[in-house]
Amino acid sequence: MKQTAANLTESETFRFELVRWSIFSILILTYILVYFHRMAPGVVSEFLMADFNTSGTRLGALSAIYFAVYALMQIPSGVIADTLGTRTSIISGNLVAGLGSILFGMATGFEMACAGRFLVGLGVSVVFISIMKNNSVWFHEKVFGIMSGLTLFFGNLGAVMAAGPLAQILTIFHWRTVFLGIGVLSICLGLVGFLLVRNKPQDMGFDPPNSYKDQFQTQNRHWLSNLKDVIMTLRVWPGFWVQLGMIGSSYAFMGLWGMPYLRDVHNLSRAFAANHMTVQLLSFALGALFWGWVSDKIGRRKPFLISAAAAYVLSWFMLGYLPWTPGITGYIIFAFMGFSASGFVITFAAAKEIVHPQLSGMGVSVVNTGCFIGTALTQPLFGYIADLTWDGTMAKGVRIYSANDYHNGFIAMIIFSIIALAAAFKVRETFCRNSFEG
DSSP, X not given: XXXXXXXXXXXXXXXXHHHHHHHHHHHHHHHHHHHHHHHHHHHSHHHHHHHHTOOHHHHHHHHHHHHHHHHHHHHHHHHHHHHTOHHHHXXXXXXXXXXXXXXXXXXXXXXHHHHHHHHHHHHHTTHHHHHHHHHHHHSOGGGHHHHHXXXXXXXXXXXXXXXXXXXXXXXXXOHHHHHHHHHHHHHHHHHHHHHHOOSSGGGGTBOOSOOBTTTTTTTTSOHXXXXXXXXXXXXXXXXXXXXXXHHHHHHHIIIIIHHHHHHHHHOOOHHHXXXXXXXXXXXXXXXXXXXXXXXXXXXXXXHHHHHHHHHHHHHHHHHHHSXXXXXXHHHHHHHHHHHHHGGGGHHHHHHHTTSOGGGHHHXXXXXXXXXXXXXXXXXXXXXXXXXXXXXXOEETTEEOOOHHHHHHHHHHHHHHHHHHHHHHTTSOOOTTOOTTBO
């Protein structure tokens, strides 16, 4: 017999909460590793350039493989989440990413490293959409914004670990050992997911926390028809462009070029540079929690998204044109950039509230594709722009770029951030309610 919210006993309520938060915890641990893989190349960039004898363009391409395959897999990830469910996604994703990380750590050449990076991207590409799907079926829609922020907050702890803590770990362990260990951990999480994760409350004898009109109208349709409906919903697409410009440029900087910039232009040690990136990543994590919470609390999406996008544009001008110095001033600018960029989290809630709830995975995946297309474009683009004016300076096999080389790259990032701001004005205001709500 299914248990509804109205007739749950105290012990049954405890069981329901224990089940859904246990599942969420497993997914979050996996998502922490997703962000670790996303940001770690920036900290190990000099090792990668030296070990594989790469240029800035090739380094950008190696890092961007993750984002390219991630982008290509976003819509398939949405289809998988809506048809096969979170459990299948999380098990297969962990196993593939784990094998990819092990291959990357064992790579003897650039091509082998690219293959490992490809498998990592393929594996982790299904994780975020499956978490968003899980949040939409295990939690009430009134807290979807804060749950999205909470998801990104914890996920970004992985990014934080890939900054300062990783820089410290690299003083003890070889970078290859770190990636081998992360690969083994991913495989273990896949096995735990097999044992504990379930797709929906009904699988455990509970009724879902949300009810909608036309609840079953999508069930008997082919997934291609459902996907076509989502893709043809024009109101979904502004969120795609917000993420392409806003998070594409942000991940390119946080995940790859921020550390080399601080090293080459400001002559910072790896540890001191990593501290700046840690501040930015922590602000990004806390900001995601803030923007999701305040949006749910006030009951509006669009004004907060526009405010965040405008602040993000300003942050690039501050970084590129203010006479700042590393330390307190630098921390403030990096924190401001991370906090403002995290406002993109609102696009997930806005997309989910536009499409039918049973197609929330596909809706979120379309928007999320912009993030990874943007990063796949901007990471190698930044390196290509820097290579164009590079004067040939090298140190221990690593290319050293000038302030002017990086400044040219910043101009491209400013253009991408302005694209995001323009798209934010086109995002539909949902007032935090799904249009199919019953």
